[in-house]
Amino acid sequence: MARPRQALLTKERIVEAAAVLIDAEGLEACSMRRLATELGVQGPSLYNHFATKAEIVDAVAEAVVAQVDISVFHGNDWRTALRLWAKSYHAVLAAHPNIVPVLATGPGRRPAGLAMAEAVYGALIDAGWSRARATHIGALMRYLITGSALGSFALGFDADPELYDHYPHLHRAHELAAHRAAVDEGAFELGLDLLITSLSDRYDLGVRR
Amino acid sequence: MARPRQALLTKERIVEAAAVLIDAEGLEACSMRRLATELGVQGPSLYNHFATKAEIVDAVAEAVVAQVDISVFHGNDWRTALRLWAKSYHAVLAAHPNIVPVLATGPGRRPAGLAMAEAVYGALIDAGWSRARATHIGALMRYLITGSALGSFALGFDADPELYDHYPHLHRAHELAAHRAAVDEGAFELGLDLLITSLSDRYDLGVRR
DNA sequence: TGTAAAAACTTACGCCGCTAGTTTAAGCAC
DNA sequence: GTGCTTAAACTAGCGGCGTAAGTTTTTACA
Numbered sequence: 001m002a003r004p005r006q007a008l009l010t011k012e013r014i015v016e017a018a019a020v021l022i023d024a025e026g027l028e029a030c031s032m033r034r035l036a037t038e039l040g041v042q043g044p045s046l047y048n049h050f051a052t053k054a055e056i057v058d059a060v061a062e063a064v065v066a067q068v069d070i071s072v073f074h075g076n077d078w079r080t081a082l083r084l085w086a087k088s089y090h091a092v093l094a095a096h097p098n099i100v101p102v103l104a105t106g107p108g109r110r111p112a113g114l115a116m117a118e119a120v121y122g123a124l125i126d127a128g129w130s131r132a133r134a135t136h137i138g139a140l141m142r143y144l145i146t147g148s149a150l151g152s153f154a155l156g157f158d159a160d161p162e163l164y165d166h167y168p169h170l171h172r173a174h175e176l177a178a179h180r181a182a183v184d185e186g187a188f189e190l191g192l193d194l195l196i197t198s199l200s201d202r203y204d205l206g207v208r209r
Numbered sequence: 210m211a212r213p214r215q216a217l218l219t220k221e222r223i224v225e226a227a228a229v230l231i232d233a234e235g236l237e238a239c240s241m242r243r244l245a246t247e248l249g250v251q252g253p254s255l256y257n258h259f260a261t262k263a264e265i266v267d268a269v270a271e272a273v274v275a276q277v278d279i280s281v282f283h284g285n286d287w288r289t290a291l292r293l294w295a296k297s298y299h300a301v302l303a304a305h306p307n308i309v310p311v312l313a314t315g316p317g318r319r320p321a322g323l324a325m326a327e328a329v330y331g332a333l334i335d336a337g338w339s340r341a342r343a344t345h346i347g348a349l350m351r352y353l354i355t356g357s358a359l360g361s362f363a364l365g366f367d368a369d370p371e372l373y374d375h376y377p378h379l380h381r382a383h384e385l386a387a388h389r390a391a392v393d394e395g396a397f398e399l400g401l402d403l404l405i406t407s408l409s410d411r412y413d414l415g416v417r418r
Numbered sequence: 419t420g421t422a423a424a425a426a427c428t429t430a431c432g433c434c435g436c437t438a439g440t441t442t443a444a445g446c447a448c
Numbered sequence: 449g450t451g452c453t454t455a456a457a458c459t460a461g462c463g464g465c466g467t468a469a470g471t472t473t474t475t476a477c478a
Contacts, residue, residue, distance in 0.1 A: 002442035003456045031434060041457075044436075048456050053435065101314065104359050109367055114376055122378035132395065135385070139357075139396035140403075147356025148348075150313050158318055167323055169331035176344070186341065187348035191404070194349075198407035211426055211473035218425080240465060250426075253467075257425050262466065 008041055011049050015059045019099075022060060026098045030057070058110060061102045066112040067092045070119040078127035079200050085120065086141055086192055093149035104146040130209030137199065144195065148188045217250055220258050224268045228308075231269060235307045239266070267319060270311045275321040276301045279328040287336035288409050294329065295350055295401055302358035313355040339418030349404065357397045 017038050021030045032053055033043040050056050069088040073081045093100050108114060117138065124134035159177040164170040176183055202208070226247050230239045241262055242252040259265050281293040302309050317323060326347065333343035368386040373379040385392055411417070 002440085002458065003444075005443065007456065009456080032436080033434080042459080044438095044459085045457055047436075101310065104313075104356075105310065109372060114373070114379065117382070118376040118379050125378055131381070133399075135392055136396040136399045139392065140353075140400045143353055143356030143396070143400060144349075145356075146359070147313075147352030147354075150355070150359070163318060164323070167327040169334055170323065170327050172340070173326070183344055183348065187345040187352070190342075190345045191349045191352060194407040195400070195403050198403040198410075201407075211471085213426060214474070216425065241467080242465080251428080252465095253428085253469095254426055256467070 009039060009045060009049055011059070013039065014046060014049055014056060015063060018056050019060045019063060019096075022057075022098045023096055027057075027101065057099075057102055061099055062110040062112050064092060064096050064099050065103065065110065065116065068112075068116060070116055073119045073123045078123050079196055081123055082120075082137075082141065083192060083196055086145060089116075089145050090149065090188060093145065097149065100146065100149045104150050127203075128208050129203075133209050140195065144188070144191050148184060148191070218248060218254065218258055220268070222248065223255060223258055223265060224272060227265050228269045228272060228305075231266075231307045232305055236266075236310065266308075266311055270308055271319040271321050273301060273305050273308050274312065274319065274325065277321075277325060279325055282328045282332045287332050287338075288405055290332055291329075291346075291350065292401060292405055295354060298325075298354050299358065299397060302354065306358065309355065309358045313359050336412075337417050338412075342418050346408065353397070353400050353404065357393060357400070 014035070018030055018035055021035060021038055032046055035056070036043040036046055039046075046056070050059075068085070070085060072084040072088070076084065093103070108117065120138050120141070121134050124137055125131065129137065159174050161171075161174040164173045167173070223244070227239055227244055230244060230247055241255055244265070245252040245255055255265070259268075277294070278297040279294060281297070282290045285293065302312070317326065329347050329350070330343050333346055334340065338346065368383050370380075370383040373382045376382070
């Protein structure tokens with residue numbers, strides 16, 4: 001081909017196609033050649049717009065994190081804000097499960113991630129939590145949210161009943177697969193409830209560090 | 210070579226070498242050819258002992274999970290047992306961080322994982338928790354433990370101060386990198402404390418489902 | 419003793435991320 | 449308008465990946 005009169009690719013088109021591909025077929029399906037094919041182009045052409053594959057995947061992750069609602073930190077009590085933010089984050093990850101491993105492991109140099117950290121940490125500091133505790137609470141929320149998004153607990157159990165024959169308490173574990181969404185949702189809700197109410201208790205007692 | 214008089218490989222030797230390699234250089238370094246080299250053998254020879262690479266990695270994961278102490282569920286109150294087990298699990302993952310992604314995502318058909326689930330779930334049921342709640346609590350603990358092991362919170366922040374210039378509350382975030390271990394440990398301890406004490410409160414009030 | 423299975427080997431296939439070099443169009447300086 | 453630089457596509461190819469196929473030799477057993 002050579003250079004076309006109208007550019008075939010833009011960063012935006014590439015990231016959008018990558019996001020669609022990852023959502024539809026998973027991270028492994030998103031190879032440079034496959035992604036290029038999806039865009040009607042040859043593999044190496046992508047390197048005119050991104051230096052590495054990691055940059056593309058990072059951009060997808062950034063776009064996902066940017067969907068989390070951090071406006072809730074304005075005009076809400078820290079407890080309410082934390083709960084609403086966590087639910088929004090959780091919902092976004094549930095809508096894009098295939099990108100979660102990238103979010104859970106990679107460093108957070110991306111603007112959307114930093115903006116989120118700023119909002120959470122700032123709200124906790126403003127509420128009176130010590131710097132150390134605010135950090136811990138932020139980390140903790142991240143553990144709960146990414147942990148639940150990543151390792152769907154119910155998915156870890158096979159639907160084959162025979163697997164559990166030798167485990168007296170697990171004889172109904174095969175049913176978990178069928179109730180996957182409800183189990184994971186219940187566990188997340190419980191965790192959020194427990195964490196926020198007990199933090200709230202400490203806060204009201206004046207224990208803020 | 211052909212078949213040697215004394216077998217060069219055994220399942221145990223392969224898994225042991227894979228574990229060492231993963232611990233030392235990470236999951237990506239553990240390719241079939243590299244692992245074989247480490248064992249003084251050609252790549253495809255490994256397929257005489259394992260059908261796929263995934264089976265080898267799974268066996269490593271299994272060996273790691275088997276190190277978690279589940280004996281604490283005998284002779285301890287459910288709260289104490291849960292806390293001790295979580296700390297043991299956390300310590301094991303901290304000692305083998307590179308295998309954590311496998312544990313956090315893969316299904317739990319492995320015997321050690323099932324035995325652990327059986328112990329946790331059984332203890333909660335025996336304590337009087339409803340089946341649904343016991344499931345939720347187990348899932349929740351998993352979220353906290355794998356979430357914290359996987360995404361070291363502090364590691365997500367770069368040591369470069371300039372990154373945080375535009376985030377008023379994050380101006381000291383670059384210090385997190387230096388205190389990584391302490392921050393992650395503090396957050397995990399806080400989470401464990403909050404979850405167990407608030408579960409304990411509910412339990413004592415008779416709310417067990 | 420003959421035969422089947424086991425455990426090493428070599429070769430090779432089709433992926434992967436990415437590099438290098440080529441071609442043509444676009445944008446800008448004079 | 450003409451030339452020069454840069455941009456954006458291309459093709460070819462490198463080294464690495466997981467794994468399949470087929471070969472050779474040894475061991476174990478009938």
